Each structure stands twice: as C-alpha cells, then as structure tokens.
Amino acid sequence: MDEGPSIVSYVMGAAFCALLIYWQVIRGKAKKATANREPRAITLADLHGKWRVVSFGQNGGKAPFFIARRMKARLVVEGDRFTKFMGDRPFAAGRLVISTDGNHSTFDEYVDTADASDSVSLGIIRWVGDKIEHLQGKAGEDRPTRFPYSSDSKCGYALMKRE
Incomplete structure (x- = not known):
C-alpha cells in the first residue's frame, strides 16, 4: 500500500516556495532601489x-x-x-x-x-x-x-x- 508523499517532501516543497517568494521580494526591492536613483543630467x-x-x-x-x-x-x-x-x-x-x-x-x-x-x-x-x-x-x-x-x-x- 502506497503511503503517499512523505512529510520530508512537504517540508522541502514548502521551503522551496518560501525561497522563491523571498527571492521575488528581494529582487523587487533591488529594482525599486535602482529605479529611485538620482537621475543623471544629459550632456x-x-x-x-x-x-x-x-x-x-x-x-x-x-x-x-x-x-x-x-x-x-x-x-x-x-x-x-x-x-x-x-x-x-x-x-x-x-x-x-x-x-x-x-x-x-x-x-x-x-x-x-x-x-x-x-x-x-x-x-x-x-x-x-x-x-x-x-x-x-x-x-x-x-x-x-x-x-x-x-x-x-x-x-x-x-x-x-x-x-
């Protein structure tokens, strides 16, 4: 009888999802910091x-x-x-x-x-x-x-x- 996915699989999947969300948040903050830089005057x-x-x-x-x-x-x-x-x-x-x-x-x-x-x-x-x-x-x-x-x-x- 198959017991289905183990608790380790669930934990690994949740950790992977958390890592992806964290990466998107960090990336979003990096983009905002870049976008808010002081503009450079044109020469x-x-x-x-x-x-x-x-x-x-x-x-x-x-x-x-x-x-x-x-x-x-x-x-x-x-x-x-x-x-x-x-x-x-x-x-x-x-x-x-x-x-x-x-x-x-x-x-x-x-x-x-x-x-x-x-x-x-x-x-x-x-x-x-x-x-x-x-x-x-x-x-x-x-x-x-x-x-x-x-x-x-x-x-x-x-x-x-x-x-």
Missing part, C-alpha cells in the same frame, strides 16, 4: 547620434502615437550641431548649447537655417529610462521651468529614442 556628448521622435505634443496636448511613426521625425546631433528631419528632408539646423541644471539639462537651439535663421528656442531635457524627454518654448519665448509635461503646459514636447 552634449550623450546626445551625439540619431534620435527618433516616438511621441510629441504642443500646449498640453499629445499627438496619437501613430502620427509620430508616420511623420518619421528625427534629430541628429554631431558635435554641437543639430539637424531636424521630417522623413529624409531636413527642416531646421543649427547649434546646440547644453548646460546642467540639477537633474535635468537646459537645451538651447540656435537655428541658422531657412526662415528661422537667428532664432533661439530655450528648453529643458532629461532622461526617461533610455529615452530623452524634451520640453521647449517657441522661438523667443521663456524656457519651460519643470517636468512633467501636462495638460497645463505651454510648450512643445518630444520623447525621443536613440536609433
């Missing part, structure tokens, strides 16, 4: 390369996600120069000046092409995971003062991911 060197706009908006509103994908808006940074593209066509270029201000950086565009030549747009930028979030006033307007972008924001918004 000009961090921006070098190609960035694809994944979300954008203006004056507190955001465009639907598929619009950003369809427009294929990009930012390319080389040295202290930037070029903005819509698809394959550049529509603005100029010089970037990045300065650190606490946990975000200022992001100032000095446009030197086309109709917007000699215009200056003041903004702020910060890391959001591996993406960058950028708030920017229109040319000649004040710099946005704080994150996050919300329905009462009076600036432009872009979330960009490295290509």
